[in-house]
Structure formats: structure tokens, C-alpha cells
Amino acid sequence: MAQAGKGRLNYRCPSCFMRDLDIDMFYDKDRKEYYCIRCQYTGTEEDVLEKNKMARFRYKSMLKRFSMEDFEKFD
Amino acid sequence: MDQFIVNIIHRPEMVPEYAEKVTGQGKAEDLGRKALLTESLDIFKTQQEAAHKNGLKTTIQMTYASLFNDEAVEIAKDHHEKYGDEIGLTLLGLPCKEFREKYKTKDFCIWMFDMDMKKSVVNDVFEKFYERFGFYPESTGSYYMDADLINYIKEKYPSVKCAVATCWEEGPKAYHTCNNSWYTLMDGGPWAPWIPSKVNTHAPAANEAEDSGIVAIPHLSRDLLACYDGNGSNFGTHPQNVLRGMLYEPGHIDENGEYVGQQYPYLFNLIDQYLYQARFNNGYAYNMMFVGPGWMNKMGRWEAPYELLKASYEDGCAYYGQLKKDGKLLDMTMSEFADYYREKKHYTEPECALWRDLIYGSNKQLFWYCDPYMRACVNMDQGGAIVDLRPYAAKLEWKVGIGTPHVQECGYPFLIQEKYRAGYFTHYAGEGTVRSAKICHNGEEVDLCLCRTHAHFSEEKGERRLTLDPVDIVFSDMSLKLQTVITFKEGDSSIKIDRNILEMSDPEADVTINEYMVACYGVTEYPEDMTSITLSATSGIKEDSLRYAYKCRENYCPGADHVDAVIPPIKTRVTMECSGREKTGYFKEGYAFSPMFTLGYTGVLKDKEVFSTWLRLARED
Numbered sequence: 101m102a103q104a105g106k107g108r109l110n111y112r113c114p115s116c117f118m119r120d121l122d123i124d125m126f127y128d129k130d131r132k133e134y135y136c137i138r139c140q141y142t143g144t145e146e147d148v149l150e151k152n153k154m155a156r157f158r159y160k161s162m163l164k165r166f167s168m169e170d171f172e173k174f175d
Numbered sequence: 176m177d178q179f180i181v182n183i184i185h186r187p188e189m190v191p192e193y194a195e196k197v198t199g200q201g202k203a204e205d206l207g208r209k210a211l212l213t214e215s216l217d218i219f220k221t222q223q224e225a226a227h228k229n230g231l232k233t234t235i236q237m238t239y240a241s242l243f244n245d246e247a248v249e250i251a252k253d254h255h256e257k258y259g260d261e262i263g264l265t266l267l268g269l270p271c272k273e274f275r276e277k278y279k280t281k282d283f284c285i286w287m288f289d290m291d292m293k294k295s296v297v298n299d300v301f302e303k304f305y306e307r308f309g310f311y312p313e314s315t316g317s318y319y320m321d322a323d324l325i326n327y328i329k330e331k332y333p334s335v336k337c338a339v340a341t342c343w344e345e346g347p348k349a350y351h352t353c354n355n356s357w358y359t360l361m362d363g364g365p366w367a368p369w370i371p372s373k374v375n376t377h378a379p380a381a382n383e384a385e386d387s388g389i390v391a392i393p394h395l396s397r398d399l400l401a402c403y404d405g406n407g408s409n410f411g412t413h414p415q416n417v418l419r420g421m422l423y424e425p426g427h428i429d430e431n432g433e434y435v436g437q438q439y440p441y442l443f444n445l446i447d448q449y450l451y452q453a454r455f456n457n458g459y460a461y462n463m464m465f466v467g468p469g470w471m472n473k474m475g476r477w478e479a480p481y482e483l484l485k486a487s488y489e490d491g492c493a494y495y496g497q498l499k500k501d502g503k504l505l506d507m508t509m510s511e512f513a514d515y516y517r518e519k520k521h522y523t524e525p526e527c528a529l530w531r532d533l534i535y536g537s538n539k540q541l542f543w544y545c546d547p548y549m550r551a552c553v554n555m556d557q558g559g560a561i562v563d564l565r566p567y568a569a570k571l572e573w574k575v576g577i578g579t580p581h582v583q584e585c586g587y588p589f590l591i592q593e594k595y596r597a598g599y600f601t602h603y604a605g606e607g608t609v610r611s612a613k614i615c616h617n618g619e620e621v622d623l624c625l626c627r628t629h630a631h632f633s634e635e636k637g638e639r640r641l642t643l644d645p646v647d648i649v650f651s652d653m654s655l656k657l658q659t660v661i662t663f664k665e666g667d668s669s670i671k672i673d674r675n676i677l678e679m680s681d682p683e684a685d686v687t688i689n690e691y692m693v694a695c696y697g698v699t700e701y702p703e704d705m706t707s708i709t710l711s712a713t714s715g716i717k718e719d720s721l722r723y724a725y726k727c728r729e730n731y732c733p734g735a736d737h738v739d740a741v742i743p744p745i746k747t748r749v750t751m752e753c754s755g756r757e758k759t760g761y762f763k764e765g766y767a768f769s770p771m772f773t774l775g776y777t778g779v780l781k782d783k784e785v786f787s788t789w790l791r792l793a794r795e796d
Contacts, residue, residue, distance in 0.1 A: 109477070138354065158535055159422060162441060163440055
């Protein structure tokens with residue numbers, strides 16, 4: 101089995117991202133999967149993208165545009 | 176008319192941080208790689224173009240490496256002529272073939288070198304700059320500039336009047352995010368421009384004698400709530416940091432080859448909330464955008480393809496450009512800003528920020544206060560508790576770099592830090608650092624940390640005041656409405672907290688109040704040796720005191736004039752004073768599993784009564 105390398109894009113581990121860790125993943129061509137060298141996450145590109153979407157669960161206002169009047173207005 | 180200033184800074188970094196390490200993966204290190212140099216310069220040109228086409232001037236901070244590159248030098252001269260860009264000199268971007276060969280080190284952070292090396296590098300880069308441009312720069316910077324470094328530069332090159340001198344809350348949190356491999360440990364500084372004191376960069380100068388001679392600006396304008404809680408490099412006026420935080424919806428490449436459809440309203444909300452701060456700072460607000468070329472790499476950066484990286488930078492510039500066109504923003508170079516700042520602000524004038532959550536959909540609100548005597552954070556989601564406190568009044572000498580006690584650590588020590596030393600909530604035992612109050616009645620107790628509220632800012636006669644919305648406190652047989660008012664008196668090194676009982680369901684009842692501050696000292700998440708700390712309570716000529724020995728001792732002093740903690744490692748004295756009925760001052764020693772101390776006052780309150788305390792900070796040595 102050849103050594104791992106970087107994939108098309110340089111994906112981070114979604115599991116580590118959710119605990120505030122930016123860990124580059126490496127790509128295993130034989131298994132066609134990304135893997136994290138710090139934790140136990142492995143996944144295809146599709147799975148990484150799906151988990152990255154999931155990681156945004158906490159960003160409830162991510163797509164909200166605030167106006168100046170909103171900065172001291174609370175629900 | 177409010178004035179919102181932006182500094183846009185670009186550096187032609189010939190070997191961008193990340194680029195060699197990340198995109199050069201699988202290749203042996205070669206700092207002189209032609210492809211790397213060409214790409215780096217292309218990114219710089221792209222950034223310059225993005226600013227200029229939106230009518231914005233920049234500060235070009237030449238790196239050491241770029242001073243060896245004729246094209247980079249010519250571009251800087253040309254853009255200075257054409258667009259009024261300032262040509263400055265950064266101490267970032269040292270790594271290059273020439274630097275490595277000359278200094279025989281892979282270190283690249285100027286503040287971490289020993290003092291002799293700092294001087295050698297400064298002399299080298301400033302003289303090289305002079306050789307290429309025929310003048311000395313007026314602005315410089317790095318991620319952090321320690322006081323000795325600033326003092327040396329100012330003495331040797333007095334033309335320097337502005338410097339990028341810290342990166343807000345880039346400390347243990349950023350270190351953690353980088354898997355404990357990114358050694359920018361610089362918590363505890365100002366988030367907005369300030370005049371550093373001669374002895375400690377993070378502590379603003381209180382007067383001309385303390386003035387280091389430069390105006391410092393932070394590296395980026397950070398989200399004052401998200402960065403305090405999480406990774407600072409996800410939430411700032413750095414478009415690619417917003418991508419790093421995954422705070423966006425990606426776009427796609429359309430039929431014309433354009434990247435379209437990307438969304439990151441957070442970036443614009445962040446800029447706007449900074450603009451909003453003019454209301455609390457005599458009509459002035461500030462932003463800084465400084466993106467290193469490594470973030471616009473052709474290979475993409477993490478999940479973001481190059482097209483998105485580039486689009487986000489262009490969108491950022493376009494937004495600042497639009498604000499300028501709308502008359503809401505002034506673009507300045509760093510040296511222009513230094514002149515403006517000196518004119519606009521006076522030494523003891525604080526920087527204030529009333530900040531709401533922009534990301535998580537909560538109603539959380541913080542207030543940040545910074546002056547030459549302290550930096551404090553008030554958390555309205557915890558009833559106005561003080562959750563971070565840095566005693567700048569001590570102007571603590573803190574040498575940084577090889578050969579000093581702090582090779583990497585630049586943070587200004589805290590007395591209170593709710594993330595590193597818990598806060599209200601701890602696990603089963605012990606206490607966390609926080610300044611709050613408890614209201615007690617018939618054996619029931621309510622901590623104001625659990626009373627969520629919001630605040631309103633006002634300024635009058637040299638006092639900045641936070642008036643919190645009243646909170647309801649419900650006991651089994653009685654309820655009351657309490658309002659907190661927190662006052663920062665300019666130049667006084669004190670925080671006054673008033674607790675007003677506005678209503679009581681039983682007007683004849685009384686409640687006990689316990690105003691307390693749990694504190695310690697430190698710069699990281701781990702505890703320090705507390706044994707040099709002395710706690711005392713004073714009433715008239717009577718003083719009770721103890722030397723900290725982890726013995727869990729307590730002392731109560733009826734009618735105490737003041738209670739104090741002296742913390743020699745950070746040369747700080749903390750004092751609490753009180754005005755209130757039946758006041759009793761107290762102090763509590765901690766124990767090994769709770770390495771804290773507590774200062775406080777108890778007293779009694781009835782309907783319509785007020786209980787006031789003052790927290791004072793001073794240097795002690």
C-alpha cells in the first residue's frame with residue numbers, strides 16, 4: 101500500500117473541527133477515503149461534506165443579515 | 176457624524192505561512208522554489224487590485240523576503256504613487272533563503288528571538304528597507320511586538336508611529352485549535368487600537384511618561400463574543416477566517432467561469448457591529464483587514480477552492496468600498512491612522528464595546544472595557560457578572576523571547592477568566608473565577624449569574640455606565656426585582672457595582688446580599704502557585720490577614736473599610752470597598768482542588784435600597 105497524501109482539496113477532520121481542532125486529513129487512495137491522524141474519523145469525500153454541513157448546526161444565525169437596529173434588539 | 180476607519184494591509188510574503196508547509200506537501204522544503212515565489216507575488220497583486228478597484232488605499236507592509244525581490248519593490252513604489260498606498264515594513268514574513276542563510280534559524284516570530292537577535296533583525300530589515308526605498312518606514316508590525324522590541328525600534332527608528340502589535344485573544348484557544356503547534360500565546364490585550372505603555376505592550380499608556388511612542392493596532396478585528404469562546408481564527412475581519420470557521424454557504428462556477436452564489440453575511444454583520452461601536456466611543460470605530468498571501472493559495476485552503484478564497488476577499492473589499500461610497504467609512508494608511516488616533520483620543524479615554532452574538536442565534540451580550548488600568552468583560556447572560564479581568568494598573572514587566580522567563584508567552588495575566596478557571600459553573604467541587612453576587616432569603620440563595628439580562632450604555636461626566644434590565648428573583652415566599660448598574664470612572668482604576676431593589680412582593684422583608692469576587696492569577700488554563708498571595712480585611716486600625724497556604728480558611732470583618740488581595744507574581748493589589756447596610760467584609764482562602772481566593776461583602780437590603788461596592792486595581796510592589 102502506497103503512502104497517503106493530500107486529496108483534491110485539503111479537507112479537515114469534521115469530527116475534530118467540532119471540538120475546535122483544525123486537523124488536516126490525509127487521503128488513502130486504496131480505500132478511497134480520508135482519514136484523521138488524530139482521531140478515529142474516516143470517510144469518503146461525500147461523507148466529509150455531509151459532516152461539514154452537520155458541523156454548522158450551532159450557527160443558527162449564519163445566514164441572517166443583521167441591521168444596525170438589531171444589535172441591541174433581542175427577541 | 177460617526178467615523179469608521181479601516182486599515183487594509185497587504186504583505187508581499189514571498190514564502191507565505193502555510194503555503195510551503197501545506198501546499199508543498201509531498202515535496203522537500205525549498206524556500207527558493209520559483210513557483211512559490213511567483214505565486215506569492217501574484218496573490219499580493221490580486222489583493223492590491225481588489226482594494227484599489229473598490230477605491231481603497233492600502234498599507235503595503237514589505238517583508239524581509241520581498242526586499243530582495245525587485246518586482247515587489249517596484250509594485251510598492253508604483254502603488255504608492257498611483258493610489259497613495261503607504262509603504263511600511265512588517266516583521267512577519269522573515270522566512271526566506273536569505274534569512275535562513277544569514278541567521279541559521281527557522282524561528283520566524285520576532286518576539287521570540289533573544290534581545291540581541293531582535294536588534295540584529297530590526298537593524299537588518301530597516302536598513303535593507305532604506306536601501307530599497309531611500310527612507311525609513313512609518314509603520315511596522317508582527318503578530319505581537321513586545322515592549323522591549325517596540326522601545327528599541329522607536330529609539331533607533333523614530334519615524335515609526337504605528338505598529339500591528341497583538342492579535343486579540345490569540346492564545347491557548349488558537350494553540351489548541353492548531354493541535355498545540357501554533358505558539359501565538361497572546362491573550363489579554365486590547366481588541367481595538369491603543370497606545371502601548373513602555374513596560375508592557377498589552378497595557379495601554381496612562382500618560383505621556385508611559386507612552387511607547389507608537390499607536391498599536393490589533394491584527395484583525397475579531398468577534399468579541401465568538402473569539403472569546405472559540406478559535407479566534409474563525410471569526411474576524413479576514414474573509415478566509417470566516418471560511419475557516421465554515422460560516423458560509425459555498426457558491427459555484429457559472430457558465431462564464433465566474434464563482435457565484437457564495438454567502439457569508441456574517442462577515443458583513445461583523446464589520447457592521449464594529450461600525451456600531453462608534454456609539455460607545457465618542458463617534459469613532461475601527462476595523463483592520465490583513466490577509467496573508469497564504470490564505471489565497473491557488474491550491475485552495477482546506478475545503479475552500481481558490482475561486483472561493485479569491486471571491487471572499489473581493490467581496491470583503493467591495494463591502495468596505497461600498498461603505499466608503501456611502502460616506503460611512505474612511506480608509507486610511509497605518510501612519511495616517513496613527514495621526515488621527517493621537518488627535519482623536521486621550522490617554523485615559525477607554526475603549527468600550529457592547530457586543531451581541533452574531534452567529535449562534537442566542538441573545539448573549541457582552542460588554543468589553545479597556546483603559547490603561549484594566550480590561551474587563553461583563554457578561555449580561557450571567558446577570559452582569561465580570562467574567563474576565565486583566566489588571567493593567569500593575570503595568571507588569573513581562574520580558575518575552577529566548578533568554579527571558581517567557582520564551583513564547585506574551586499574554587497579560589488575568590485575575591478572572593471564566594474559560595480557563597471556570598466561572599459560575601464547576602464540576603461538583605470548588606469555585607471558578609467570576610465577580611457576581613448572591614441574594615439570600617430564609618435559607619434560599621440565588622446567584623445573579625443565573626439571571627439572564629441585557630445592558631444599555633450611557634456616558635456622563637467621565638463615567639461609562641452599564642444599566643442592566645431588571646431581573647426577577649423568586650423565592651418560595653417572596654419575589655423581588657433587582658437592577659444592576661456598573662460604572663467605570665475614567666482614570667479611576669475602579670469598577671463600581673450598584674444593586675438596586677426596585678420592587679419586593681413583601682415590602683417589609685429583607686434579603687441578604689453577598690457581593691463576591693473569586694479570583695486567582697494566570698495566563699493559561701493551568702493553575703499557578705498561590706502561596707505568595709496575601710489576603711486581608713481592614714476596619715479602622717484593625718487588620719486581619721493571612722498568607723495563602725491552601726488551608727480553606729475564612730475571615731469575616733464586620734464594618735470592614737476594605738478587603739484586599741495582594742498577588743506578588745503579577746504585582747497586583749485587588750481591593751473591594753462597600754457602601755451598604757450591615758456590611759461585613761470577608762476573604763476566603765481556597766484549597767488545592769480550588770486554587771482561588773475570594774473577596775467579598777455581605778449586607779442587608781430592603782425594598783428601594785441600594786448596595787454598592789467598588790473593585791479597585793493597583794500595582795503592588
